[in-house]
Amino acid sequence: MEVALSVFVGIFFAVAIYLMLSKHIIRILLGVSIFGNAVNLTIFTVGRVVREVPPIIPEALQTPDTITANPLPQALILTAIVISFSFFAFLLVLAFRTYQELGTDDTDGMRVAEPEGEPLPPLGY
Template identity: 65%
Template sequence: MEIALVGLVTLFFAVALYLILSKSIIRMLLGVVVLGNAVHLLIFTIGRLTTEIPPIIPAGTYVPLEGSANPLPQALILTAIVISFALFAFLLVLGYRAYEELDADNTDNMRLAEPEDAPRPPFSY
């Protein structure tokens, strides 16, 4: 099972790299989302996929039992999901505003575009 997930993580990273290197802003944003999902799946895979006992400390002991599950990767993934969703929402609004201002979705056209209400430099001799 872990071998299949490693292959899936590799595929996600390859697709994310391909999308991020694109010239379209929407493709770049989708690449960031796929990259975030690849990292989440990687952390999940690193946290082991074996069936283990829950990480509950029994009464009268101070440490968990031997072979208990590690809850840290799951907590990291939950936190990362929230952060990546907020980052995607911010990037989506930023891309929309750039499209509104520059009337371009392609990064090459954005470099050449000039906002309509951009201040003009004063004429100098």
């Protein structure tokens, strides 16, 4: 299972990176979203995979009696999903506002912070 997941994660990363290398901000955003999923799956796979047994202790017991899925990566990923969603929303709104202000969705055209042909800084004191 880990083998199949590794290949799966590799494909996800490749697609996400390909999208993020684009100049179009919407494609970059889609890439970021897929990238988040790929990272989560990586954490999940690194914690090893157990099928279909959630890490929940049965009512009658103090500790789980069978091998369960690893709870630690799940706890990490759970919060990561929510946070990556809120950042995704932030990026989306940022892209939206940038488009409104600059009238372009091409990252080459977004040169407010680093304008082209910037003059030499002053050489005096």
